[in-house]
Amino acid sequence: MAPHAEDPIPDSGVDLIQHDASKQYGDWRDEFHKTGVAIVKGVITPEKAAYYRQKQVEWLQSFGLGFDPKDESTWTQAHLPVAFKGGMYFGYGSNHEKYVWEARMEPKVIETFEKLWETEELVVSFDGQNITLPRQKDLTWSPWPHCDQSPHRKGMQCVQGLLNYQPNGPNDGGLIVMKGSSKLFDQFFSETREQDDHEDKPPEEENFKDLFIFKEEDVKWFEGRGCEMIKVNLEPGDLVLWDSRTMHYACFPQGDLIRHVQYVCMTPRKFAKQEDMDLKAELFKTWQGTTHWPHCNIRKAGVPMRDGKEDPHNRTEPIEKPEITHRLLQLAGVEAY
Numbered sequence: 001m002a003p004h005a006e007d008p009i010p011d012s013g014v015d016l017i018q019h020d021a022s023k024q025y026g027d028w029r030d031e032f033h034k035t036g037v038a039i040v041k042g043v044i045t046p047e048k049a050a051y052y053r054q055k056q057v058e059w060l061q062s063f064g065l066g067f068d069p070k071d072e073s074t075w076t077q078a079h080l081p082v083a084f085k086g087g088m089y090f091g092y093g094s095n096h097e098k099y100v101w102e103a104r105m106e107p108k109v110i111e112t113f114e115k116l117w118e119t120e121e122l123v124v125s126f127d128g129q130n131i132t133l134p135r136q137k138d139l140t141w142s143p144w145p146h147c148d149q150s151p152h153r154k155g156m157q158c159v160q161g162l163l164n165y166q167p168n169g170p171n172d173g174g175l176i177v178m179k180g181s182s183k184l185f186d187q188f189f190s191e192t193r194e195q196d197d198h199e200d201k202p203p204e205e206e207n208f209k210d211l212f213i214f215k216e217e218d219v220k221w222f223e224g225r226g227c228e229m230i231k232v233n234l235e236p237g238d239l240v241l242w243d244s245r246t247m248h249y250a251c252f253p254q255g256d257l258i259r260h261v262q263y264v265c266m267t268p269r270k271f272a273k274q275e276d277m278d279l280k281a282e283l284f285k286t287w288q289g290t291t292h293w294p295h296c297n298i299r300k301a302g303v304p305m306r307d308g309k310e311d312p313h314n315r316t317e318p319i320e321k322p323e324i325t326h327r328l329l330q331l332a333g334v335e336a337y
């Protein structure tokens with residue numbers, strides 16, 4: 001497998017999908033190319049979504065910290081593994097649990113990314129999951145409109161996704177996106193912009209990390225140019241895709257339902273440098289997670305910290321390992337196409 005001469009080059013400022021605006025697909029791709037966000041309905045069945053919800057709950061219980069989905073008094077940090085922003089889990093080898101790989105490899109999940117990129121030769125992120133408990137008492141949570149693409153990377157370089165497992169109405173936890181903001185990314189960052197001084201802001205030395213946290217005035221900047229901040233409502237089994245330049249954040253559940261989500265993202269293997277795939281293979285072999293980016297920005301997710309120290313409940317491998325197939329290893333970037 002070698003890149004074709006006409007392939008766009010990652011990080012050259014050119015969109016990695018060369019979309020002709022006059023082209024109509026007659027499916028979710030039209031919405032994606034128009035607004036940078038698309039919902040792909042029913043990529044897995046509601047029954048399968050229920051299976052993944054159950055697996056996520058069992059995973060929380062596997063730490064033996066007393067978490068009980070039926071007893072809200074146990075919905076506290078002391079009874080749970082350590083999460084980021086109240087429900088995102090990236091550590092503990094969880095990104096390689098068997099059920100997590102099963103979700104990534106659901107035929108219609110793969111098919112969706114194949115359609116998007118018009119190739120079967122994809123690599124997948126070793127992304128985390130989101131299990132957010134409503135009314136968790138010991139949680140401080142604040143909105144953090146951000147994008148997961150560094151302002152230094154121009155053009156459309158990555159498409160993120162999440163596979164939703166739980167009914168997701170206006171009151172439930174879910175994804176909030178600034179529709180259309182991806183199209184204004186280069187314009188917005190053509191001026192010097194300071195990140196919001198948010199508690200989750202990455203340190204200056206990590207400035208090239210693919211995260212930018214917006215200020216309230218930035219939100220207004222996008223709204224003033226016709227973008228709209230919307231809550232994405234979903235049914236179990238729906239997949240949402242968004243251009244990584246899109247401003248977004250997760251909203252905390254106000255209703256009774258636990259939020260259950262698997263982040264999943266695939267990009268063409270041809271966009272990856274061999275050194276990045278070597279690093280990715282190393283992370284795979286040691287059961288470590290990555291960012292949302294499949295083909296570059298390969299950095300291991302941090303160690304979960306509890307009370308200022310590595311969580312004593314940390315794990316170096318999944319409790320149920322995935323079935324290793326050739327296709328899985330190709331998607332993991334370990335084996336070639």
Ligand SMILES: [Fe+2]
Pocket residue numbers: 146147148248249
């Ligand atoms: Fe994000």
